C-alpha cells in the first residue's frame with residue numbers, strides 16, 4: 001500500500017512531488033494516504049474538543065441531525081467553528097491543491113462532519129459513498145466527481161477500526177466478490193482521501209472509545225451528494241454568521257455554491 005510522506009514540503013504545495021504522487025495514486029488506485037499532514041497535538045486537541053462539544057453524538061441513537069450508517073456508527077454534522085473551523089483542516093493547502101488537480105479549480109467543500117464509530121460498532125456494509133453517475137458502464141471511465149477526505153481523530157487501526165478499502169474499485173463496473181480489501185493503519189496526523197466511487201467499509205471498533213473520523217466531501221461545483229443527507233433536518237455544512245467574513249478569497253471559493261448570508265446553512 002502506497003503512502004505519501006508530507007513532511008518538508010517547501011514552496012507551492014501544488015507543485016510538490018507529494019501532490020503529484022497523491023494525484024497519481026488517486027487516479028490509479030482510487031485513494032491516497034497522506035502521512036504527517038497535521039501536527040499530532042492539534043488532532044489530539046480536536047479529539048478532546050469533539051468529546052466536550054459533541055458528547056450528544058456518543059449515544060447509540062440516530063438524532064434529527066445525524067444519519068445511521070451502520071451498527072453503532074453515525075454520520076454527524078460538525079460546525080465550522082472552534083478548532084474544527086481551523087482552515088488548515090478544511091482548506092489545507094496540500095489537500096486543496098490535490099483536490100483542485102483531481103476535480104477542478106472550482107471544487108467545493110460539499111459537506112463537513114464526522115463519521116463516529118462507537119465502541120462495539122460492527123463491520124459496515126461494503127459501499128460506495130454514493131451511486132455512480134450515469135451507469136455502471138460509463139462511471140468507471142470518468143474522472144472523479146467527488147472525494148471523501150478523512151482525518152482520524154483516533155488512530156485508525158485493527159483495535160479502533162479503520163476504513164477498509166478495495167484498491168482500484170473506482171474503476172469497477174460491479175463489485176468483485178473475490179477481491180480482498182486493504183486495511184490501512186492511519187496514525188494521528190495522517191489522513192486518507194478516496195474517490196466517491198471506491199468500494200470501502202468501516203471495520204469494527206473493538207476498543208472502548210468512540211472513533212470519530214472527521215471528513216470533508218470535496219466535489220465538482222455542480223455535484224451534490226444524493227444519499228447521505230436524506231433528512232431535511234440534516235445539514236451538509238454548518239457555520240456561524242462570522243464564518244464568511246474571516247475567509248480569504250481563495251478559501252471562500254471552496255464555498256462558492258452556498259449563500260453566505262448570516263443565517264444561511266446548507
Ligand SMILES: O=C(O)CCC(=O)C(=O)O
Pocket residue numbers: 069073115117124129161162163164200201202203213
Ligand atoms: O468508519 C469508517 O472508517 C468509514 C465509514 C464510511 O465509510 C461511511 O460511513 O461511509
